[in-house]
Amino acid sequence: MKLTYKGKTKDVYELEDGNYLLQFKDDVTGTEGVFDPGANTVGLTLEGAGRAGLRLTKYFFETLKEKGIPTHYIDADIEQATMTVKPAEVFGKGLEVICRYRAVGSFLRRYGLYAEEGQPLDAFVEVTLKDDDREDPPISEDALDMLGILSKEEYKELKNLTQQIANVVKDELAKKGIDLYDIKFEFGRTGEDKQIVLIDEISGGNMRAYKDGEYIEPLELEKLFL
Amino acid sequence: MKLTYKGKTKDVYELEDGNYLLQFKDDVTGTEGVFDPGANTVGLTLEGAGRAGLRLTKYFFETLKEKGIPTHYIDADIEQATMTVKPAEVFGKGLEVICRYRAVGSFLRRYGLYAEEGQPLDAFVEVTLKDDDREDPPISEDALDMLGILSKEEYKELKNLTQQIANVVKDELAKKGIDLYDIKFEFGRTGEDKQIVLIDEISGGNMRAYKDGEYIEPLELEKLFL
Numbered sequence: 001m002k003l004t005y006k007g008k009t010k011d012v013y014e015l016e017d018g019n020y021l022l023q024f025k026d027d028v029t030g031t032e033g034v035f036d037p038g039a040n041t042v043g044l045t046l047e048g049a050g051r052a053g054l055r056l057t058k059y060f061f062e063t064l065k066e067k068g069i070p071t072h073y074i075d076a077d078i079e080q081a082t083m084t085v086k087p088a089e090v091f092g093k094g095l096e097v098i099c100r101y102r103a104v105g106s107f108l109r110r111y112g113l114y115a116e117e118g119q120p121l122d123a124f125v126e127v128t129l130k131d132d133d134r135e136d137p138p139i140s141e142d143a144l145d146m147l148g149i150l151s152k153e154e155y156k157e158l159k160n161l162t163q164q165i166a167n168v169v170k171d172e173l174a175k176k177g178i179d180l181y182d183i184k185f186e187f188g189r190t191g192e193d194k195q196i197v198l199i200d201e202i203s204g205g206n207m208r209a210y211k212d213g214e215y216i217e218p219l220e221l222e223k224l225f226l
Numbered sequence: 227m228k229l230t231y232k233g234k235t236k237d238v239y240e241l242e243d244g245n246y247l248l249q250f251k252d253d254v255t256g257t258e259g260v261f262d263p264g265a266n267t268v269g270l271t272l273e274g275a276g277r278a279g280l281r282l283t284k285y286f287f288e289t290l291k292e293k294g295i296p297t298h299y300i301d302a303d304i305e306q307a308t309m310t311v312k313p314a315e316v317f318g319k320g321l322e323v324i325c326r327y328r329a330v331g332s333f334l335r336r337y338g339l340y341a342e343e344g345q346p347l348d349a350f351v352e353v354t355l356k357d358d359d360r361e362d363p364p365i366s367e368d369a370l371d372m373l374g375i376l377s378k379e380e381y382k383e384l385k386n387l388t389q390q391i392a393n394v395v396k397d398e399l400a401k402k403g404i405d406l407y408d409i410k411f412e413f414g415r416t417g418e419d420k421q422i423v424l425i426d427e428i429s430g431g432n433m434r435a436y437k438d439g440e441y442i443e444p445l446e447l448e449k450l451f452l
Contacts, residue, residue: 092339092340093339093340109360110355110360110363110365111355111360111363111365111369111373112360113318113319113355113357113359113360114318114319114355114373114374114375115373121372122372124368124369124372125368126366126368126369129336129337129339129340131339133339134335134336134337134338134339137336137337138364138366139336139337140352140364140366140367141366141367142350142351142352143337143350143352146347146348146350147337147340147341148340149340
């Protein structure tokens with residue numbers, strides 16, 4: 001088992017059978033000790049955050065599997081805080097795909113002239129580049145195509161998958177009276193046919209969830225939901 | 227004649243016949259005394275900049291008219307540095323539409339992980355909101371539609387017009403050995419049928435033009451070109 005990548009919230013190991021093992025850590029992104037799913041830095045370490053994230057991820061990836069939505073998920077070991085996944089190649093040097101149901105965060109910072117805080121958005125999808133040095137800039141369909149990161153065909157597929165998956169998560173959370181404001185995904189290409197699949201995780205650290213108008217912290221979300 | 231708007235580089239007056247008069251000023255955008263077409267502040271005042279901008283604008287708007295490309299232009303008075311135009315309503319609180327042939331400026335600042343300085347771009351179009359407080363954020367086709375600024379149909383038309391107009395300017399400049407790197411336009415809706423037309427100006431202050439690899443200052447461009 002070979003460490004191939006040390007990430008902000010998880011480490012990645014290559015397995016002998018060609019699959020990968022993700023080790024979930026107790027670090028979450030944020031700035032100055034405050035959690036922020038949009039941040040590029042590890043903001044704080046929360047005891048049990050890794051396992052809590054994995055429990056949610058396991059739940060959602062298995063739900064997606066039942067619905068026939070493709071992901072890289074194989075299985076998970078909650079005790080060890082590890083998840084086994086199929087190999088996947090990211091788009092370019094990595095993209096984040098955001099689906100928004102409410103105007104908060106960077107959407108509001110950019111489009112505050114036209115949107116009010118918390119205003120409903122219709123499963124709005126946007127893509128940002130993973131690029132810490134340039135603060136994860138948003139990028140358009142045309143630019144993704146022109147720079148050879150994602151074809152127009154792939155973009156359509158990605159947008160469609162993003163809305164499908166976000167809607168699954170939104171519906172699941174709604175069953176417990178939780179509102180999903182926005183959620184961030186990563187995708188990759190897998191297999192011979194370069195199928196686009198959801199990768200990484202679906203946990204409190206990737207989304208903004210609210211209950212009765214109050215923001216739910218990532219660790220709280222796992223307790224409240226599972 | 228009523229002053230209706232005091233802009234950074236021109237003032238706008240309403241005429242009695244319902245048309246508008248644009249008074250070109252000698253102020254150009256930039257920061258700390260250095261010209262920058264992407265800047266939101268008046269960087270410097272250059273004697274004759276208003277007339278030089280108008281001369282180029284008159285030339286290009288008349289060229290577009292000959293080619294049947296719609297603009298708000300009626301006529302121009304170089305001596306007075308004024309241009310008469312049809313009334314037009316802007317999209318939302320104003321958009322800028324950029325067409326890029328080379329990776330420079332904000333494109334490079336955002337996508338430098340995937341593009342090299344000066345790399346050719348294939349008449350790449352992007353839209354930014356005119357919003358000084360939020361540093362003119364880029365906005366996608368989907369967001370423009372969702373926020374009620376521009377319909378999908380209008381976006382397609384806008385992109386098509388942008389590439390057509392930019393190509394006209396590029397070809398005209400190329401006749402004098404000048405390379406167009408990028409250019410910024412404004413559009414509006416005019417008349418009963420809300421036709422999309424080019425508004426504002428086409429001058430050195432809206433574009434980055436180079437000769438033999440050397441950047442040409444806006445005032446220099448007018449002398450070199452006309």
